[in-house]
Amino acid sequence: MTPTVRVRLFFGAVLAVIICSLGATPALQLLPFPLTGVWPIAVFLLALSSIRLGLSIWAAVLIVFVGFVQDFVGEAPIGAWAFSGLCVYGAGLMARNGFQAMASSIPVEFVSLLIGCVVGVLGLSIAGDIAGGANVIDTSLFANLVWTLGLYYFVSPLFAPYDDKVIV
């Protein structure tokens, strides 16, 4: 990963922190479109966008950082969102590498996103079980997840560059 991509990814992490903080704004309920109660999961957006950059410790560290911020803002056990984000990143990478080798007919990016999200939710559930969270997986979490996936294709270039040359 080149220094330029690292810097770009860092700004992506800052953007994720801003999205996470904005999600705690009560006035958003008053906006004229239905955002109430549903908000994209910032750490997932960063993790999903980092998948196409390949395996990178820098990306993992930034995901953990954003995850910690989300833990504090969301009153979650410290490390829960960070662990979940890392699960998204790891599982997405494995799926991407695996499916790229299997067949060209499989939409690799979409499948890796989907697998990443499923494993991320499982990671969040495990984190909740370990640290004492209760009823972590519910419909509102899935609503947030759908919102995240829907938004991913629009905002992903802001988090990490779409450039095949940087794939390692």
Added chain:
Amino acid sequence: MARHARHQVGAPRFAARAGLVGIGIALLGLLMIQSSSDVRRGLEPARARMDGITSKLSASANKHFAGYTWLFANKASKERIRELENQVQVLERWREASRTMSQRMIEYEDMLDLMGEPQIGGVTARIIAETNGPFTHARIANAGAVHGVFDGFAVVNEHGLVGRVVRTGHRTSRILLLTDYNSRIPVMGRTSLDRALLVGDKKVGARILHAETPDLIVEGEEWVTSGDDGLFERGLRVGFAHRDKDGWRLDLAMQTEGLDFVRLLPPPNFVTPEELMASDGKALTPNSVDNLVSQNSEDIALQSSGAGGTP
């Protein structure tokens, strides 16, 4: 050359993989040690500081979106805002009258040596950040320890009970909502006088558990706090009973509208006869002149800092 080869597509990167797995294991370890309540308590100051940062970020975003909302608000909303502004002006006059009457009543009670109802103080604050994640349902209000708010304060809005304060920072406090899974409030029905435990439920709001006489509960009955835990004042409206396939639940009064301004009320603070004897009667001074004076000075301080308190 070696560095270039390491970055080729498909080349194994054992160090990076080991690093990723190592970070994952470290995070699991971090989560495991948080199963200890001592560790969680140790993290409270850091969380309280972070609440302050979150509230500042949200407050600045709030200002921006308030203008945006005004831009898109329809005619009815604008008229409603004007109407409410007029109401506030009228209520300001009533507040002054209420202060004067309270002062006079205390003087009469002193002259008659009358044991009056203890006046519950409290602080009015505004919700400036919210947390509706999978782990908790909470809000952050812009009043904290400096305004006299402490853990355990009951939180109400104009419709009824909202929750309780679970953590106080310097100028912020985190409110655990009734809908949170960890919320447990003793409640009672106004008609049936049945007592039960209200347990938060993210799906439906809150459920009535361990009711003493569930057969007496009436559909649509108003439920209030019973005050059995000594933390909440008795009689704060909580919601209305409704039966579904899983049993009785409450349609929470606080969910009538979005949360904005809330009032943070201290626990009733009952004085036992033993405590009264030990303090030579000084323990019974919730509505003394000294307290009222200190409350008024708190009001002035709160109004200047953005959160308002009333006697």
